Amino acid sequence: NNTATVLAFDIGASSGRALIGQIVQQNSGEPGLLTITEIHRFPNIPVQIGNHLHWDTVMLLQEVKNGIRKAFQAGYTPESYGIDTWGVDFGLLDSQGELLGIPYHYRDPQTEGLIEELNEKLGRERLFQESGLQFMPFNTIYQLYAMLKAGSPKLDIAETLLLTPDLLHYFLTGEKVCEFTMATTTQLYDAGQNVWNKPLMKELGLSPSLFLDPIEPGTVIGTLSEEVCRELKVPSIKAIAVASHDTESAAAAVPAHSTDFAYLVCGTWSLLGTELSEALLLPEVLEHNFSNEGGAFGTFQLLKNIMGLWILQECKRRWELNGVNLSFPEMVKLAEAAEPFRSLIDPDDLRFMNPADMVETIAEYCRESGQLVPETEGQFIRCILESLALRYREVLEKTEVLAGRSYAGLHMVGGGIQNELLCRFTAEAIGRPVWAGPIEASAIGNMLLQFVAGGHVQHKEEGIELVKRSFPLAVYHPETPELWSAAFQKYVQITGR
Ligand code: LFR
Numbered sequence: 001n002n003t004a005t006v007l008a009f010d011i012g013a014s015s016g017r018a019l020i021g022q023i024v025q026q027n028s029g030e031p032g033l034l035t036i037t038e039i040h041r042f043p044n045i046p047v048q049i050g051n052h053l054h055w056d057t058v059m060l061l062q063e064v065k066n067g068i069r070k071a072f073q074a075g076y077t078p079e080s081y082g083i084d085t086w087g088v089d090f091g092l093l094d095s096q097g098e099l100l101g102i103p104y105h106y107r108d109p110q111t112e113g114l115i116e117e118l119n120e121k122l123g124r125e126r127l128f129q130e131s132g133l134q135f136m137p138f139n140t141i142y143q144l145y146a147m148l149k150a151g152s153p154k155l156d157i158a159e160t161l162l163l164t165p166d167l168l169h170y171f172l173t174g175e176k177v178c179e180f181t182m183a184t185t186t187q188l189y190d191a192g193q194n195v196w197n198k199p200l201m202k203e204l205g206l207s208p209s210l211f212l213d214p215i216e217p218g219t220v221i222g223t224l225s226e227e228v229c230r231e232l233k234v235p236s237i238k239a240i241a242v243a244s245h246d247t248e249s250a251a252a253a254v255p256a257h258s259t260d261f262a263y264l265v266c267g268t269w270s271l272l273g274t275e276l277s278e279a280l281l282l283p284e285v286l287e288h289n290f291s292n293e294g295g296a297f298g299t300f301q302l303l304k305n306i307m308g309l310w311i312l313q314e315c316k317r318r319w320e321l322n323g324v325n326l327s328f329p330e331m332v333k334l335a336e337a338a339e340p341f342r343s344l345i346d347p348d349d350l351r352f353m354n355p356a357d358m359v360e361t362i363a364e365y366c367r368e369s370g371q372l373v374p375e376t377e378g379q380f381i382r383c384i385l386e387s388l389a390l391r392y393r394e395v396l397e398k399t400e401v402l403a404g405r406s407y408a409g410l411h412m413v414g415g416g417i418q419n420e421l422l423c424r425f426t427a428e429a430i431g432r433p434v435w436a437g438p439i440e441a442s443a444i445g446n447m448l449l450q451f452v453a454g455g456h457v458q459h460k461e462e463g464i465e466l467v468k469r470s471f472p473l474a475v476y477h478p479e480t481p482e483l484w485s486a487a488f489q490k491y492v493q494i495t496g497r
Contacts, residue, residue, distance in 0.1 A: 003032055004456040007071050007078035007237075008446035009064055010246060011085040011164075012415075013268040014313065016042050016060065018067030019440065020076050021447035023456060023466070034447070034470040036440055039074055040067040046105045053105040053354075055164070057091060061171050068224070069232045077235075079454055080220075082242035082446045083165040084249040086268075087185030087293075088140045091167040092158035092210075093176070100154045103164070106138035107354040110146040118145060122203070125286065130200060132191030132279040132292030133184070134305055137353065140186035141204075148205055161210040165244035173239045175222040178212035181245040184294030189214075191279035191292045191300065217243040217252075217296045218453045242449035243296035247271045247303070249445030252296040252460070253438065254411045255468040262399055262407040264392060264426070265441065266416025268310045272395045273303025274403050288398050296449060297460040302403060304395045307347040309416050311384050314358035319377060326377065332421045334378030335385055341487045342379055343371040345387045346495040369494050389425035390484075390491040396430055409433035413441035420474075427476035428484045438471040 004023045009016065018040035023032040042063040047054050064083065071078055092100040104110065115135050118127065124135070133139060140163075147155055162170055163182040170176050183189045183196070188211070190197040198208040215221075221239040229236050243249045250265040265271040279292035279300045288304070295301045312331070319326060326334070343366040345352075355361040362380060366373045374380040392410070400406050409432045417423055417436040427434040438444055444467060451457040457466065478484070 004451055004454060005076055005078045006447050006450040006454070007068065007076070007081040008242075008443040008450070009067060009081065009083040010249070010440070010443040010446060011044060011060060011083065012246060012442075013086050014044055016044050016063055017443060018064075018071065019443045019447075020071060020078065021444070021450075023451065031469065032466070034444070034466050036443065036447070039076075040070045042066070046107070047102075049102065052110065053108040054102040055089065055105050057099070057103050057164075057167065061168055064168055064172065065228070065232055068234055072232075072234045078237055080238035080240045080450050082240045082244070082450045083168050084242055084244045084246045084442055084446045085164045087182060087245045087247065088138055088143070088163075090140060090143075090161050090163045092154055093160040093162060093170075094157050095159050097176075099167075100158055103167070104143060106143070108143075109354065110150070111137045111142040114142040114145055118142070122200070127187070128286040129192070129281055130190050130197050131187045132281055132285075132300070133187045134289050134291035136305055137350070141188050144206055145204060155206070158210060160212065163244075166241075169221050169239050169241070172224055172228050173222040174225045175239070176212060177219075177221050177241060178214050179219075179241040179244040180214040180216055181243045181248040181294045181296065183211075183214045184292075185245055189294070191294065192281050215241055217241060217248070218449045220453060238453075240450045240453045242446045245293065246442045248293065248295045248301065249443070249449070250413050250441035251275065251301050252445035252448055252463070253441040253467050254413055255435075255437070255464060255471065255473065256411060260405060260407075261411055262396055263411040263413065266308070266412055266414040266422070268308055268313065270306035270308035270388065270392070270416070271303050272306060272392060273301055273399055274405070274407075275299050276302050276403065280402065282402070285402055288402065290398070290402060296445065302399065304398070306388070306391055306395060307352050308388070309419070311347060311352055311358060311362070311388075312381065314355075315362070315380055315384070318357055318359045324377065328419060331377070331381050332419060334376070335381035335421055338376065338378035338382040340382070340483070341386060341490065343374055343383045344390065344487070344491050344494050345383060347384075347387050347391050371494070385419075385422050385425050386487065387491070388422065389429035390488055392426050393429040393431075393488060394491075394497065407432075409435060412436045413438060415439055417474075423474070423476045428478045428480060429488065431478050431481040431484065433478075434476040436474040436476065438467065444471075
């Protein structure tokens with residue numbers, strides 16, 4: 001007795017997933033529950049070509065198609081689909097609507113040094129005032145500026161820039177759109193004025209016509225094209241522009257007790273912040289290098305991008321190259337057995353962005369900062385998890401100062417919360433409870449926007465209530481806050497903040 005079925009694609013930097021979401025009526029008269037079922041999962045592995053790191057965009061398209069096909073094969077009849085991905089990356093289309101080149105990966109080194117260069121040229125304050133965005137080396141503005149500097153002929157003939165989710169929708173529907181939450185990750189969108197920053201584009205030598213007028217999350221883009229339906233042997237379904245930046249989809253699904261809450265979206269990246277009704281463009285926000293990212297339901301999210309579990313993922317990859325294969329649960333066991341606070345790092349030191357050897361880079365950080373160098377896997381893992389938790393405390397406290405609020409605890413959502421040790425450490429570090437769940441927050445936020453577009457959920461609050469009813473939360477309480485406060489002092493000294 002289903003009232004609504006939708007299909008969500010949540011594509012992250014290491015894997016993509018397709019999930020069916022259904023609002024199921026339990027008993028008549030009672031509100032429905034959201035059930036989610038994963039029907040397809042695929043790895044997302046970047047490809048190095050020459051000096052550049054790329055996404056395998058064509059493979060991603062193929063896997064989205066596979067997901068749509070599998071949904072129908074499994075007997076579901078979703079009325080719509082939505083796609084969310086990481087931010088900032090894009091494809092360029094020529095005058096015939098064909099993709100120019102292979103989209104760059106945000107960890108491509110081409111943008112190295114460009115934050116400083118554009119700050120000098122345009123002014124750091126101005127860039128912040130006009131975008132509200134955290135200075136991250138991979139923001140779209142720096143990627144485009146790198147292409148301009150390199151004299152890329154692609155920019156001469158490009159007609160339209162489509163951010164990743166919009167690009168995939170274009171391949172599937174033939175419709176070109178620009179979804180709002182993704183637009184705000186470019187640093188070319190004026191978050192205060194809520195318009196594209198055309199003067200800035202012109203100053204840089206970029207054609208404003210590359211950028212389409214943003215559409216709100218929850219807008220119907222169109223339907224699967226005839227060719228795609230024929231290829232997949234599926235009926236045409238609606239394509240919905242959800243909050244297509246994964247962080248914003250996740251933020252839209254935080255099962256908060258009140259409208260005022262702090263959250264941490266935990267995956268390859270850690271995004272910690274809070275929800276506001278408009279961009280906060282104060283000098284202190286610039287000073288602490290926070291972001292104002294456009295969110296679902298007319299919100300802005302004041303948040304900070306923290307390096308996240310990427311550091312651990314990269315160590316795992318490095319150990320595997322050396323023949324040591326550890327699962328994430330095994331890694332957690334090793335960390336638990338290791339000595340606490342033996343060495344700490346600043347997870348956001350830029351050297352951790354994309355080093356050739358993450359393990360060696362951590363060792364080097366510890367050596368340089370006069371600490372014991374981790375030797376065993378367990379020591380490395382413990383160092384990473386403790387450092388992340390301490391960084392979360394630092395950023396949570398900054399969020400409170402900037403937003404002028406205080407939070408009773410922290411909501412953690414996303415795949416990273418499967419690492420219970422990280423949740424526990426976080427509760428210890430912040431000295432407050434952590435409410436963990438749901439794991440699939442991005443996919444769930446993606447579904448909520450589709451339910452709203454389809455008229456099954458009326459507004460944001462109804463969506464949050466649905467999430468709260470449907471997914472249990474795990475609660476972590478701090479047990480040794482004094483030990484962690486002492487460790488925080490050590491962390492502050494080491495990181496020099
Ligand atoms: C998280 C995320 C962050 C963004 C980073 C790179 O998946 O979307 O919000 O800063 O990836 O795009």
